[in-house]
Amino acid sequence: MTASQDLRTLRRAAFLALPLLAIAALAAVYLLDDGRDAAQDSGSLQILGSETMRPLVTACAEAFMARNPQADIVVRGGGSGDGVAALLNGMIDIGMTSRPLSDKERDFAATRGIDLAISDLAIDGIAVIVNGANPLSALSLDRLKAVFTGEVANWRDLGGADRPVLVFGRAAGSGTATLFTDRVLGGAAETPGAQKLATNEAIVTEVAARPDAIGYTSLGAVRNAGNRIRLVALGAAGSAAVAPTPETLRNGAYPLGRMLFFGVAGAVSSTARAFIDSCAGQAGQALIQRAGYVPLQAGSR
Structure with missing residues (x-):
């Protein structure tokens, strides 16, 4: 087993073992390593954040792993704030947030030189x-x-x-x-x-x-x-x-409408990109509709 594989195995075990309430606290002191982090480990993804999105993204992950047996995707909730904090501190591959990023979060990314990208998942x-x-x-x-x-x-x-x-x-x-x-x-x-x-x-x-x-x-x-x-x-x-x-x-007539977002930071693995693309594709948007949310494209089935 290579050093990169050892790192991935240890991080996956630690990710599953962590109480959700501890993740945000650990994110504040987590140090980025020399680049061999979870976000660049092909085939393995750690996703954390919005409780609203957790059931939906879990369904997407199960469908993705059924089509790609080599993939290993772990999805945990805990809240949008925890997901963004863990993402900004290199602890996960994809963050889930049911609100836009705050000014504080954007400022943190800017001061650390973190290339933060947010994409729409559902309405x-x-x-x-x-x-x-x-x-x-x-x-x-x-x-x-x-x-x-x-x-x-x-x-x-x-x-x-x-x-x-x-x-x-x-x-x-x-x-x-x-x-x-x-x-x-x-x-x-x-x-x-x-x-x-x-x-x-x-x-x-x-x-x-x-x-x-x-x-x-x-x-x-x-x-x-x-x-x-x-x-x-x-x-x-x-x-x-x-x-x-x-x-x-x-059409924005309902006053409490919102977007649900995926967030990534820095280099994105091919597995993470493929997963995000699959969620935004026709099959993923059909899952979103069946889960009770509104797909990005009208008429998705």
């Missing part, structure tokens, strides 16, 4: 959901903000029963939480009573089980929820509320 929307038994069907963004900051804390203020609103949000480090805070809360703090969950799927599970709950999640995470939850249409004050659909996400 998604942050869906606001209530329990399936809740008749609420639409909210203005102002009223939604009032709910999540605690200004509105009882369903009677939204035309419902005299019961407290149970608020569910994503944990810190989530790209979904970052975009929701920016676009809905305007930087205001969520109500202290909000329960913070690690994954979009957990938000769906809790809201589906609790008649008085409201939460936000990735549109892709609701695809199998059926009538256990209800999507809430959103709009600016005085404007018609819009539901998240492929059409409204493509």
Whole structure:
């Protein structure tokens, strides 16, 4: 076994063994080596980041490995912030992020001379959901903000029963939480009573089980929820509320639409390039559609 193979084997084992919460901390002190890093090991990929993207990219990775048995792709979640940090510090081959890069991240790459490239993978929307038994069907963004900051804390203020609103949000480090805070809360703090969950799927599970709950999640995470939850249409004050659909996400009418991104840094291995290209191709975009997200090309099957 060559030194490069030894390095790849050790890094793969360490990557699988690391608790997700430790990855961001390690990224801050991780040193780039002399070039024989994971990003240049043909046939092996380590991908980390957005929990929103984890199920989707896992499906793409399984399809890619079925077509390319020599490939070895490991996909882990943890949050967009962790994925970008690990990418910028040379710990992974591909980072997954459900939000644009922050100025701080771009500045870090620039000061370190890191050639950072971001590519679109799919279109998604942050869906606001209530329990399936809740008749609420639409909210203005102002009223939604009032709910999540605690200004509105009882369903009677939204035309419902005299019961407290149970608020569910994503944990810190989530790209979904970052975009929701920016676009809905305007930087205001969520109500202290909000329960913070690690994954979009957990938000769906809790809201589906609790008649008085409201939460936000990735549109892709609701695809199998059926009538256990209800999507809430959103709009600016005085404007018609819009539901998240492929059409409204493509044309920008839905106010919480977003792109999902792959990120790479520095030299990209042929395996990483082939994988990214396969996700953007017809077969990959068909997987994206089946997973509940909106493919980049309209009409993908």
